[in-house]
Amino acid sequence: xxxxxxxxxxxxxxxxxxxxxxxxxxxxxxxxxxxxxxxxxxxxxxxxxxxxxxxxxxxxxxxxxxxxxxxxxxxxxxxxxxxxxxxxxxxxxxxxxxxxxxxxxxxxxxxxxxxxxxxxxxxxxxxxxxxxxxxxxxxxxxxxxxxxxxxxxxxxxxxxxxxxxxxxxxxxxxxxxxxxxxxxxxxxxxxxxxxxxxxxxxxxxxxxxxxxxxxxxxxxxxxxxxxxxxxxxxxxxxxxxxxxxxxxxxxxxxxxxxxxxxxxxxxxxxxxxxxxxxxxxxxxxxxxxxxxxxxxxxxxxxxxxxxxxxxxxxxxxxxxxxxxxxxxxxxxxxxxxxxxxxxxxxxxxxxxxxxxxxxxxxxxxxxxxxxxxxxxxxxxxxxxxxxxxxxxxxxxxxxxxxxxxxxxxx
Amino acid sequence: xxxxxxxxxxxxxxxxxxxxxxxxxxxxxxxxxxxxxxxxxxxxxxxxxxxxxxxxxxxxxxxxxxxxxxxxxxxxxxxxxxxxxxxxxxxxxxxxxxxxxxxxxxxxxxxxxxxxxxxxxxxxxxxxxxxxxxxxxxxxxxxxxxxxxxxxxxxxxxxxxxxxxxxxxxxxxxxxxxxxxxxxxxxxxxxxxxxxxxxxxxxxxxxxxxxxxxxxxxxxxxxxxxxxxxxxxxxxxxxxxxxxxxxxxxxxxxxxxxxxxxxxxxxxxxxxxxxxxxxxxxxxxxxxxxxxxxxxxxxxxxxxxxxxxxxxxxxxxxxxxxxxxxxxxxxxxxxxxxxxxxxxxxxxxxxxxxxxxxxxxxxxxxxxxxxxxxxxxxxxxxxxxxxxxxxxxxxxxxxxxxxxxxxxxxxxxxxxxxxxxxxxxxxxxxxxxxxxxxxxxxxxxxxxxxxxxxxxxxxxxxxxxxxxxxxxxxxxxxxxxx
Numbered sequence: 001x002x003x004x005x006x007x008x009x010x011x012x013x014x015x016x017x018x019x020x021x022x023x024x025x026x027x028x029x030x031x032x033x034x035x036x037x038x039x040x041x042x043x044x045x046x047x048x049x050x051x052x053x054x055x056x057x058x059x060x061x062x063x064x065x066x067x068x069x070x071x072x073x074x075x076x077x078x079x080x081x082x083x084x085x086x087x088x089x090x091x092x093x094x095x096x097x098x099x100x101x102x103x104x105x106x107x108x109x110x111x112x113x114x115x116x117x118x119x120x121x122x123x124x125x126x127x128x129x130x131x132x133x134x135x136x137x138x139x140x141x142x143x144x145x146x147x148x149x150x151x152x153x154x155x156x157x158x159x160x161x162x163x164x165x166x167x168x169x170x171x172x173x174x175x176x177x178x179x180x181x182x183x184x185x186x187x188x189x190x191x192x193x194x195x196x197x198x199x200x201x202x203x204x205x206x207x208x209x210x211x212x213x214x215x216x217x218x219x220x221x222x223x224x225x226x227x228x229x230x231x232x233x234x235x236x237x238x239x240x241x242x243x244x245x246x247x248x249x250x251x252x253x254x255x256x257x258x259x260x261x262x263x264x265x266x267x268x269x270x271x272x273x274x275x276x277x278x279x280x281x282x283x284x285x286x287x288x289x290x291x292x293x294x295x296x297x298x299x300x301x302x303x304x305x306x307x308x309x310x311x312x313x314x315x316x317x318x319x320x321x322x323x324x325x326x327x328x329x330x331x332x333x334x335x336x337x338x339x340x341x342x343x344x345x346x347x348x349x350x351x352x353x354x355x356x357x358x359x360x361x362x363x364x365x366x367x368x369x370x371x372x373x374x375x376x377x378x379x380x381x382x383x384x385x386x387x388x389x390x391x392x393x394x395x396x397x398x399x400x401x402x403x404x405x406x407x408x409x410x
Numbered sequence: 411x412x413x414x415x416x417x418x419x420x421x422x423x424x425x426x427x428x429x430x431x432x433x434x435x436x437x438x439x440x441x442x443x444x445x446x447x448x449x450x451x452x453x454x455x456x457x458x459x460x461x462x463x464x465x466x467x468x469x470x471x472x473x474x475x476x477x478x479x480x481x482x483x484x485x486x487x488x489x490x491x492x493x494x495x496x497x498x499x500x501x502x503x504x505x506x507x508x509x510x511x512x513x514x515x516x517x518x519x520x521x522x523x524x525x526x527x528x529x530x531x532x533x534x535x536x537x538x539x540x541x542x543x544x545x546x547x548x549x550x551x552x553x554x555x556x557x558x559x560x561x562x563x564x565x566x567x568x569x570x571x572x573x574x575x576x577x578x579x580x581x582x583x584x585x586x587x588x589x590x591x592x593x594x595x596x597x598x599x600x601x602x603x604x605x606x607x608x609x610x611x612x613x614x615x616x617x618x619x620x621x622x623x624x625x626x627x628x629x630x631x632x633x634x635x636x637x638x639x640x641x642x643x644x645x646x647x648x649x650x651x652x653x654x655x656x657x658x659x660x661x662x663x664x665x666x667x668x669x670x671x672x673x674x675x676x677x678x679x680x681x682x683x684x685x686x687x688x689x690x691x692x693x694x695x696x697x698x699x700x701x702x703x704x705x706x707x708x709x710x711x712x713x714x715x716x717x718x719x720x721x722x723x724x725x726x727x728x729x730x731x732x733x734x735x736x737x738x739x740x741x742x743x744x745x746x747x748x749x750x751x752x753x754x755x756x757x758x759x760x761x762x763x764x765x766x767x768x769x770x771x772x773x774x775x776x777x778x779x780x781x782x783x784x785x786x787x788x789x790x791x792x793x794x795x796x797x798x799x800x801x802x803x804x805x806x807x808x809x810x811x812x813x814x815x816x817x818x819x820x821x822x823x824x825x826x827x828x829x830x831x832x833x834x835x836x837x838x839x840x841x842x843x844x845x846x847x848x849x850x851x852x853x854x855x856x857x858x859x860x861x862x863x864x865x866x867x868x869x870x871x872x873x874x875x876x877x878x879x880x881x882x883x884x885x886x887x888x889x890x891x892x
Contacts, residue, residue, distance in 0.1 A: 140766075141766060174766075177765065182779060192783065196878075199874065209885075220773075220774055224782075
């Protein structure tokens with residue numbers, strides 16, 4: 001399982017001697033598949049998913065500034081009408097989202113209003129599982145993207161690239177847990193690789209041991225030896241594949257923006273990533289919300305602006321769709337410590353040159369509430385179904401287990 | 411002899427092909443050779459491995475006595491506190507890491523490794539996660555597995571039903587006559603005791619009614635509130651009565667499907683991943699006849715022919731915890747490294763944080779490029795830290811990684827050093843070219859490209875070279891297998 005011929009062919013050249021990294025780069029260029037998204041009419045786009053961890057407050061993200069109820073519910077944290085970046089005569093972006101606002105004016109941002117699901121869960125842990133496995137009623141072993149990958153690449157068929165789907169971060173999110181497709185978690189380019197410290201001979205000998213590892217008759221030894229070869233060479237292959245790609249935008253100096261810079265490299269180089277999962281945390285703003293949420297939204301908007309400038313410079317901005325999600329929105333009324341507690345529906349963003357920008361759905365009512373919480377109007381699985389069907393070009397039914405109406409943002 | 415390890419040919423042990431199980435003798439006590447390979451195999455499966463001395467000590471015993479030292483230890487364990495200190499346990503910033511590290515510390519240092527191994531087994535079985543459950547309850551649940559993990563299954567399942575961590579995890583604290591919550595009952599059926607296909611939706615609903623009444627009192631203890639309990643008649647798996655928790659458990663364990671379900675999981679954990687139906691059936695009979703006694707069932711398995719068969723040997727991918735704790739025990743490290751929880755998460759198994767109520771997939775799913783790199787880099791970093799840092803950082807004490815001790819034993823000889831390493835770490839389960847590569851590494855002749863230190867193995871470089879060869883040995887593919 002998980003055999004990847006390009007790694008094997010890479011190593012046989014690399015260890016003939018000479019400069020291993022040059023050999024690897026040449027082999028990688030020659031044998032690794034090029035990204036297939038250049039084909040006109042190909043419905044298979046690249047998807048970047050941004051997790052806004054902690055539960056992002058939707059009402060201070062897409063602000064119903066003209067609604068008196070909004071100001072009444074939130075005397076300490078409401079944004080004044082003159083502060084917001086107006087989208088129409090009722091709603092506007094939090095001013096920290098000026099980068100996103102710029103993309104919106106370019107027609108590249110769809111705002112999907114009131115996203116949620118029936119009987120919302122307010123536990124971070126469980127709500128995150130629900131969003132990532134697309135399963136509110138029952139825990140699922142595999143994530144929604146993992147199930148998509150498993151069906152896209154059935155047992156025995158290889159993904160075109162070892163980095164077909166990647167998570168940028170130390171752990172694999174539930175969304176990308178798959179039954180047999182391997183999804184690497186890459187914290188940073190430098191950290192993804194065999195680290196033998198300063199003794200070069202250890203690293204070289206390890207390569208000899210893994211390349212020569214005999215399968216034996218153990219049912220698992222062959223698989224482990226093959227994975228050891230992939231792991232050992234994978235970091236070098238990744239660095240060689242991404243070396244030719246230079247970011248063409250200046251990204252802000254925060255971890256989230258740097259993840260997006262790496263995402264651009266993975267997508268635009270011969271690594272050819274098609275699904276990239278990025279996360280930004282600390283939206284759990286129970287107290288002192290304004291300063292914290294505004295800072296994080298600033299990271300998001302500015303990072304995305306740089307990301308799409310970078311992609312556009314490489315001719316890729318129409319090929320890459322980015323969608324955001326958070327495990328829940330927050331309550332309509334603020335609490336006593338100028339924060340908000342766990343709530344329900346929220347807006348999410350779908351971004352990209354191939355996206356039909358605009359506002360989808362009505363802003364949730366601030367008078368027709370469910371025990372102080374917003375009522376959802378769009379099931380999040382409709383967003384997933386739209387992405388799978390219209391962007392990744394596959395039937396969403398088997399992935400989601402049921403049919404959900406498509407949205408018009410693509 | 412189908413049930414002995416074949417050491418006469420290639421030491422890369424041959425495996426008995428599936429399907430040739432001799433069901434009549436599979437669970438009979440093994441009376442073949444009990445040498446270092448068998449002792450190390452037993453110590454890995456029924457514990458977390460050990461040093462070369464630990465293996466030699468066990469190998470000096472008969473099979474039955476070796477199993478008894480693990481199953482019925484006589485010496486008292488070290489003095490481990492049941493919980494981290496209260497100021498840590500109730501500090502939200504520190505509690506999680508403290509509870510996780512405390513358990514890893516017990517796995518590393520306990521002289522009752524099978525008790526900790528069973529706790530790990532039940533943690534994967536009754537998979538409860540610290541994301542939803544506060545740390546003090548998670549610590550209490552592991553204490554429960556430690557105390558009852560080798561007891562009788564009905565008592566264990568009863569205790570788990572009353573366990574506050576489980577009452578929180580699967581919401582049974584909200585399961586009351588007026589508003590039943592089926593979450594716990596469903597998982598008891600599907601994951602804990604029967605398995606999919608062996609019950610109906612009606613059985614889930616009826617047993618959920620029987621599990622009503624449990625809640626958590628203001629002191630954080632489980633409490634049964636009769637007013638919340640539904641004492642009406644239920645029909646469960648074909649019998650009817652005003653059942654409560656104990657009745658439902660008694661009905662479950664009497665089912666042959668339950669007996670096969672639970673022993674299959676034990677066989678998959680201790681023997682191999684796809685036990686034959688005949689082996690499952692024979693083990694289920696042992697389990698039922700013992701009165702659902704886990705220690706007796708596990709003891710039968712650990713003494714059996716099938717446990718020492720070639721098919722069972724090196725047949726299971728090590729879990730990250732087995733790999734990491736096994737490495738630390740082998741090296742003689744006596745304290746859990748401060749970042750071990752983080753490293754285990756990178757390897758795919760953060761303790762007390764299984765990915766879902768189904769636990770970890772385990773088996774081949776442990777192994778992918780990211781998790782294997784995390785294992786390699788854990789070993790490389792750990793072995794490097796057994797030497798003092800260049801900037802004066804103190805070394806991690808690891809007596810069994812001491813190059814001078816090894817040289818004192820085998821002499822300044824690359825071939826003998828390589829032989830000692832593959833014998834100690836992987837019981838010689840390597841082909842001759844692996845030894846040759848290690849010798850070449852020690853003598854700086856193996857790879858062709860630039861050398862950091864071109865001298866052959868000798869007094870000038872033996873310390874660095876032995877540590878390098880040790881890391882290479884521990885990172886061999888065969889050492890990823892239990």
